[in-house]
Each structure stands twice: as structure tokens, then as C-alpha cells.
Amino acid sequence: xxxxxxxxxxxxxxxxxxxxxxxxxxxxxxxxxxxxxxxxxxxxxxxxxxxxxxxxxxxxxxxxxxxxxxxxxxxxxxxxxxxxxxxxxxxxxxxxxxxxxxxxxxxxxxxxxxxxxxxxxxxxxxxxxxxxxxxxxxxxxxxxxxxxxxxxxxxxxxxxxxxxxxxxxxxxxxxxxxxxxxxxxxxxxxxxxxxxxxxxxxxxxxxxxxxxxxxxxxxxxxxxxxxxxxxxxxxxxxxxxx
Amino acid sequence: xxxxxxxxxxxxxxxxxxxxxxxxxxxxxxxxxxxxxxxxxxxxxxxxxxxxxxxxxxxxxxxxxxxxxxxxxxxxxxxxxxxxxxxxxxxxxxxxxxxxxxxxxxxxxxxxxxxxxxxxxxxxxxxxxxxxxxxxxxxxxxxxxxxxxxxxxxxxxxxxxxxxxxxxxxxxxxxxxxxxxxxxxxxxxxxxxxxxxxxxxxxxxxxxxxxxxxxxxxxxxxxxxxxxxxxxxxxxxxxxxx
DNA sequence: GCCGATTTGTCCGTATGTATC
DNA sequence: CGATACATACGGACAAATCGG
Numbered sequence: 001x002x003x004x005x006x007x008x009x010x011x012x013x014x015x016x017x018x019x020x021x022x023x024x025x026x027x028x029x030x031x032x033x034x035x036x037x038x039x040x041x042x043x044x045x046x047x048x049x050x051x052x053x054x055x056x057x058x059x060x061x062x063x064x065x066x067x068x069x070x071x072x073x074x075x076x077x078x079x080x081x082x083x084x085x086x087x088x089x090x091x092x093x094x095x096x097x098x099x100x101x102x103x104x105x106x107x108x109x110x111x112x113x114x115x116x117x118x119x120x121x122x123x124x125x126x127x128x129x130x131x132x133x134x135x136x137x138x139x140x141x142x143x144x145x146x147x148x149x150x151x152x153x154x155x156x157x158x159x160x161x162x163x164x165x166x167x168x169x170x171x172x173x174x175x176x177x178x179x180x181x182x183x184x185x186x187x188x189x190x191x192x193x194x195x196x197x198x199x200x201x202x203x204x205x206x207x208x209x210x211x212x213x214x215x216x217x218x219x220x221x222x223x224x225x226x227x228x229x230x231x232x233x234x235x236x237x238x239x240x241x242x
Numbered sequence: 243x244x245x246x247x248x249x250x251x252x253x254x255x256x257x258x259x260x261x262x263x264x265x266x267x268x269x270x271x272x273x274x275x276x277x278x279x280x281x282x283x284x285x286x287x288x289x290x291x292x293x294x295x296x297x298x299x300x301x302x303x304x305x306x307x308x309x310x311x312x313x314x315x316x317x318x319x320x321x322x323x324x325x326x327x328x329x330x331x332x333x334x335x336x337x338x339x340x341x342x343x344x345x346x347x348x349x350x351x352x353x354x355x356x357x358x359x360x361x362x363x364x365x366x367x368x369x370x371x372x373x374x375x376x377x378x379x380x381x382x383x384x385x386x387x388x389x390x391x392x393x394x395x396x397x398x399x400x401x402x403x404x405x406x407x408x409x410x411x412x413x414x415x416x417x418x419x420x421x422x423x424x425x426x427x428x429x430x431x432x433x434x435x436x437x438x439x440x441x442x443x444x445x446x447x448x449x450x451x452x453x454x455x456x457x458x459x460x461x462x463x464x465x466x467x468x469x470x471x472x473x474x475x476x477x478x479x480x481x482x483x484x
Numbered sequence: 485g486c487c488g489a490t491t492t493g494t495c496c497g498t499a500t501g502t503a504t505c
Numbered sequence: 506c507g508a509t510a511c512a513t514a515c516g517g518a519c520a521a522a523t524c525g526g
Contacts, residue, residue, distance in 0.1 A: 004494065025457060030510060041496045046511085054296075056421050059457050062511045063504035067457040069419070071360075118313075177311070178478045179298050184426055184446045184469035201443045202469055204426045208478075215267060215301050215309040227426035227444055234476070236420045236450075246513065272491060283515045288492085304492045305522030 009038050010048040017057050017070045027065040028058065056235030095134050102194070103129035104156045106148065117145050117220035118209055124148040128159050131194050134229075141194050141224040150218035174213040181207045182232060185224075195226050204230040251280050251290040259299050259312045269307040270300065298477030337376050344436070345371035346398045348390065359387050359462035360451055366390040370401050373436050376471075380437055383466040392460035416455040423449045424474060427466075437468050446472040 003011075013028070022028055029037065034045045049066060052058045057070045107113070107127045114121040125145045132140040144163070146154060150173060151163070158166045167173040185205045187197055197203065203224050210219040245253075255270070264270055271279065276287045291308060294300045299312045349355070351365040361367065367387045374382040386405070388396060392415060393405070400408045409415040427447045429439055439445065445466050452461040 006494080032510080043497090044495065047494090053419075056419060059419055059453060059455075060511065061455055061457070061504085062502065063509080065504095065510065069453060069457060174480075177295075177298060177301055178480070180476045180478060182424065182446075182472075182474040182476070184442075184444070184472055186442070199443070200426075200428070201441070202426070204424075204446075211301060211311060213301075213303055215303070215311060225426075230424075230426055232424040234422045234424070236422060238416075238420070248513075274491080285516090286514060289513090302492065303523085305490080305524080307491065307523095 005040060006044045006047040006051075009034075009040070009044065010051045012038075013048060013052060014055070014057060017052070017068055018072070022068045024068060024071060026068050028068060030065055053237070054235065096136075098133040098136070099160050100131040100133070101128065101156045101159045102131055103127070104159060113145070118217060119145065119147070119220065126151060126154050128154075128163075130159060137229075138195055139226050139229050141191060143222045143224075145220040147216070147218040150212060150216065173218070178208050178210040183207070184227075191224055195224070197226065198228075200227050203227050204232075206232075247280075247282060248286045248289040248293075251276075251282070251286065252293045254280075255290060255294060256297070256299060259294070259310055260314070264310045266310060266313060268310050270310060272307055295479070296477065338378075340375040340378065341402050342373040342375070343370065343398045343401045344373055345369070346401060355387070360459060361387065361389070361462065368393060368396050370396075370405075372401060379471075381468050381471050383433060383436055385464045385466075387462040389458070389460040392454060392458065415460070420450050420452040425449070426469075433466055437466070439468065440470075442469050445469050446474075448474075 031042055031045050035042055059067045059069050105127050107125050109119045109121055109123040109125055111121055125148055128144040130142045131138055183205050184202050186202050191203055204227055206223045208221050209217050212218050273284055273287050277284055295302060301309045301311050347369050349367050349369045351361045351363055351367055353363055356363040367390055370386040372384045373380055425447050426444050428444050433445055446469055448465045450463050451459050453459050
């Protein structure tokens with residue numbers, strides 16, 4: 001897989017930070033030194049560093065340098081800022097994923113579904129209900145709606161493994177952006193049946209609309225998470241007030 | 243307040259998108275056209291556009307152009323991807339904020355507090371408990387811990403208005419990055435007392451560590467949100483798998 | 485299917501501004 | 506004040522993807 005130059009530098013620096021090559025609060029080599037190390041232009045270094053800033057790994061300070069603010073204990077989290085499939089998240093955390101397909105149907109978007117998902121009325125969709133286990137504990141109940149035109153020939157077998165893997169590797173659909181909204185909702189009977197929430201009466205709900213590289217929204221998903229295992233992590237950057 | 247060139251272009255394009263000057267799914271002018279419009283270099287345009295991409299406003303497609311994917315209905319949310327004070331969020335949504343200071347004390351970080359907040363043991367802190375109202379409804383119960391050295395001479399009066407305003411405008415502390423973790427927790431008696439959760443038995447909790455431009459973590463805050471009014475919005479960009 | 489025009493993606497070099505020490 | 510560091514901005518070159526003829 002060909003990586004771009006700035007991406008290689010980004011990963012190289014990221015690894016060095018994660019393995020503790022730079023101590024917490026220590027300054028990284030200056031841009032000029034990094035230019036020599038990686039034999040590249042200043043723009044390329046700046047691009048790699050700016051990606052680390054968005055990841056919350058480092059902080060740049062004009063006139064001072066680039067400070068490492070990575071704390072390993074905090075950066076381990078299941079749900080992250082990026083777009084990841086359940087399988088990928090599990091693997092990143094070295095855990096064993098399993099997916100059970102509860103329901104696999106083809107439906108047509110009626111007005112109610114259309115308004116909830118954002119698809120146009122009358123659109124042909126796959127509606128899939130899946131239960132995701134981690135280390136044999138049911139954690140997430142997923143309701144997926146996929147555009148039939150884009151996610152062609154989806155099967156329960158694919159849904160049991162990884163739909164994203166199929167979309168990207170077989171259909172060459174490139175997933176680009178995803179708009180997500182997180183809320184807390186009262187549990188329903190279905191939630192209780194599959195997730196066994198104990199004495200919690202609500203759960204964490206992540207709704208997302210995902211776009212492919214043609215700008216088409218091809219997926220709407222509602223993920224209902226067990227509250228005691230839900231943890232969403234985020235790094236925010238302050239925009240100066242004007 | 244002086245704005246940089248790319249920031250002006252960013253805001254100009256953002257406004258045009260929000261006011262519907264470009265239709266949903268329509269292509270924006272190409273980079274070369276934008277260069278002529280704003281009389282600048284290509285890098286400057288690219289920087290402005292890339293900020294719009296992170297905001298989930300547009301999508302860039304190699305060989306095609308820049309597509310507007312802004313949907314007004316979705317972009318209105320109280321809690322957002324950036325760092326915002328309660329007062330700023332309220333004003334952005336044209337609502338009336340009010341803050342009640344429940345408790346204002348100075349404490350010294352014992353081992354328990356230190357491990358929860360991430361401050362070193364023995365650090366001098368302000369501990370503030372505040373209740374935030376929107377349109378006279380109690381929505382958020384905040385537990386703030388501020389480093390006494392940085393947030394010097396904080397008073398209950400300041401806490402009732404806006405601590406961030408004081409930090410930035412009076413003390414010239416620049417707020418840079420914030421690491422946040424979102425979870426769902428069981429409610430406590432204090433939550434129930436102030437937030438009146440009805441028949442919900444849990445709430446949305448956002449814990450954050452905020453750093454200033456010297457790389458010092460000067461704030462730890464736990465925000466406990468009424469679940470029925472909590473809504474966190476986010477735009478994610480897929481990183482290609484390697 | 486090919487070719488050329490258009491458009492975004494990557495990369496380089498340079499100059500100047502601004503903050504820190 | 507000068508040296509160092511990051512921030513902004515410009516210009517140019519080539520690659521890769523898309524689209525129309």
C-alpha cells in the first residue's frame with residue numbers, strides 16, 4: 001500500500017511518541033531538525049505535525065516548539081474521533097469481536113423512515129439489525145440502513161463479518177465523511193432483551209450519516225451502546241474568539 | 243481583531259454556504275476560480291477549504307471539485323466538536339443562559355482528586371460547582387477544578403458570568419486543546435436534586451482536561467448533562483486503511 | 485479506448501511575520 | 506538585540522482522478 005510522504009512522517013512520529021521516545025511534556029525536535037531527519041520540505045513536516053495536533057498527541061507553540069502531550073492512559077478508548085468499523089475498533093484494542101445478525105431485510109423508505117434517516121422517500125434500502133459482542137459480552141445494538149444501489153448484493157454473511165470491509169475492498173466504495181450525533185435515550189424492550197442493561201434505564205445512542213466519495217449519503221446507522229461500556233473520546237482545539 | 247487571510251476566506255465561504263448561496267450537493271467554484279475571487283495563492287484557498295472539510299461543510303473530490311454537504315437542520319446542536327464556554331454555546335443558539343454558583347472553594351489535590359483529575363498531588367486548586375440554566379431550565383451540573391496558579395484571583399462573581407471570558411480577556415491565558423471523554427453514568431443524589439431528571443436514572447457526562455499554550459493542564463471539568471437535552475455533534479473523516 | 489482539459493492531491497523552495505528566549 | 510521557533514503566504518512543479526470529445 002503506497003503511503004504519501006507526510007503520512008509516513010506522521011506515523012513515524014506517532015510511533016515514537018507512543019513508545020515513549022519523547023517524554024510527556026518534552027519538546028520534539030524543531031521543524032528544521034525534522035526537515036533534516038526526514039529529508040523533506042517544511043510544508044510536509046508541518047502537515048504531519050498538524051495531524052498529530054488534531055489527534056491530541058502534541059501541541060505547537062509559536063517561538064517555543066512542539067510539545068508532547070500524549071498520555072497513554074487516556075488515549076485508549078473504544079469509540080474514537082475517526083470513522084472505524086466495529087471490527088477495526090476491536091482489533092485496535094486487541095479484543096475479540098463477534099457479530100450476530102438479528103435481522104436482515106430489504107425495505108423501501110416510507111415517510112417515517114425517510115425523516116429519521118435522511119434518505120429520500122421511496123429509496124430502496126437494506127435494513128440490518130446487528131448485535132456486537134466484545135469478549136462474548138453484548139455491547140452494541142446496531143440498526144443499519146444502507147442504500148441498496150451503493151451497497152449492492154449485501155448478504156447476512158457479509159453483515160456478520162464486516163460491511164465496511166466489503167464496501168471498501170470488494171465494491172471499492174470509499175467512505176469519506178460521517179456526521180454523527182450522540183444522545184442518551186431511554187431503553188426500549190428490544191434494547192433490554194439483547195443488552196441486559198441491569199438497573200440502567202437508558203443508553204448511549206450514536207446516530208450517523210455516512211457519505212461516499214461521490215457525496216452520496218449511503219448509510220444511516222443508529223448504534224445503541226450499553227452505558228457502562230460506552231466511552232467516546234475526542235480532542236478539541238479552541239478557535240480564537242473574534 | 244486581525245484575522246489571517248485564510249481565516250477570512252474560511253469565514254466568507256462558510257457564510258455563503260450557511261446562507262444557501264451554494265445549494266446542497268452543488269459544487270463550489272474550483273480552487274483556481276477561488277484564487278481569482280480572493281486574490282491569493284492556492285495554498286491559502288486549500289487551507290480554508292480544508293477547515294470547511296473538518297467542519298463537515300464540504301467534501302473535496304479529486305478530479306471533480308468541492309461539494310457542499312451542509313444541511314442546516316443537522317448542524318444545530320448545543321455541544322459541538324470545538325471548545326466553547328456555556329455562555330458562547332447559548333449565544334450561538336440564541337438562547338438565554340444563566341449560571342448559579344453552588345459552591346466556590348479552594349482545595350488542595352489529595353490522592354483521590356489527583357487521580358480523578360490528572361493534577362499532581364498537593365496542587366492548589368479552585369473547586370467550583372455550577373448549575374447552568376438555559377431559558378430557566380437547569381440543564382448542566384458542572385464540577386470545575388482550576389489550577390490556582392493559572393486562574394489567579396477567581397471569584398464567585400466571575401464564575402457566575404464566564405470563567406473563560408476572564409481567563410482569556412483579563413488574564414490573557416490562551417486556551418488551546420482539550421481532551422474530552424464522554425460517558426453515561428448513573429445519577430447521584432446531587433444530580434437529582436438540581437437537575438430533576440424525572441424517570442431517567444442516568445445522565446451524559448463529559449470529562450475534559452484543558453491545556454493552555456504553555457502545555458500546562460490548568461482545568462479539569464466534569465459536566466453532567468440532563469440526558470433529554472444532551473446532544474453532541476461531530477464530523478468524522480475516514481482515514482484510509484493501510 | 486484514448487487524449488487533452490480540468491480539478492484536486494502532494495511536494496518543494498522561498499520570503500516574511502511574530503513569539504520566545 | 507539577535508538567534509531560534511512556529512505561522513502565514515506566495516509561487517511553481519508534477520501526480521492522480523475525472524470528464525468530455
